[in-house]
Amino acid sequence: MNNRLINWFKYASPQSFYPVAGKMIPWFAALAVLFGIAGLWIGMAVAPTDFQQGEGYRIIFIHVPASWMSMFIYLVMAFWAALGLAYNTRLSGMMAQALAPTGALMAFLSLWTGALWGKPMWGTWWVWDARLTSELILLFLYIGFIALQASIDDPRRADKAGAVLALVGVVNIPIIYFSVKWWNTLHQGASVSLNKAPSMASLMLWGMLLMALCFWMYSIAVALHRVRTIMLERERGTEWVKDVLQQEAAK
């Protein structure tokens, strides 16, 4: 095992992951701010006004990255959940628990900005379109996950029960993705796809990609911060937590 460049299993224990996460957080936070400034500058100042939708379209610079993140975080959560069930590692469950609130926030942001965008464009805050509905279901799934974990006192059982729920819920992700093709209603099709050239100006695309990167970095930084807190809380009886707290108090 030890002839590998990095022994990944070493970082599966909270004790060794805690300081690493602490070192990574400032970097990801700084990158989030940098990408955010660049993305917002391109999105709000440089990108041209859309000839159909006017200035209102600029909300997609928040809306689309938030929707992407809300779905992606659920996948990452399910990945950690599966890992936790398979290898029985403590850190996996903590990661899933740390990601859930951020994912719920992203789903809520996506719905909220979508409503703000829908009012001027479609003339209504909300339509029962497949994509909107499945994003709403995704928010419900996050809330169910958080509620289930909150109501189980034993953290090991909470992790495992949450993991099963996350894996069951992951069935919902393809339904979200294919719903555009299945129901084909009011919501426009995906604007960016891998197969054909995007149907938007490249400046807008750049703004959106930068904002997506910003959301990524933000989510990583926040999830790492939260997982550090969870580690301290769950391992409060152990020696290394005492050491860490003493060191931090001494600073």
Next chain:
Amino acid sequence: MITTIGAITARDLKLAMRRQADIVSVLFFFIIVASLFPLGIGPEPQLLKKLAPGVLWVGALLATMLSLPRLFADDYRDGTLEQLVLAPQPLGLTVIGKVLAHWLVSGLPLALLAPVLGIQFDLETDALLILTVSLLIGTPALSGIGAIGAALTLGLRGGGVLVSLLVLPLYIPVLIFGAGAVDATVTGMGAEAHLSILGALAIGGVFFAPWATAAALRISLE
């Protein structure tokens, strides 16, 4: 395999028959919910006819959900469930047996009762038929998916509310295509497409859900 499922189903059915009040109260819940809607909305036949598929399906969904805690709670309380988990037969098969019994005492009566309530909503004969068929196809999926939620919340405080929070989002696809099938018949489009997808959901749900339920049961009993 068949004998395991059969034995568990027969046992659960016998237990359910000893407590018929539980079955009947779920059915009356369904009837009352369906009767509340006309009182809340108003008696216009056209409006009620349009709302009927959704109202009846949501009613059936909620009634199924209410009966979910019964699936494992009693066996959990008196220790039978631990014995079933320890038994040499695969836990997934045991769960299939229990789900089947649950469907026979909740889903099947609901599906047979639904056309009677459909008449109150002035549905045509072919719509009543499709309503029954869609409920017959869809309710096994509801029992199967619901079992996951029931297993996850076993022995937790506030388990009943939590079950609805976990299970209702997962029920939405079944609701969409179940009510959609009836709606398509009412508007004269034909229900085959909806029923096919509903059948696919039911087969997928009944096939995969017991294994997730078995995993959840093992976690709950640790």
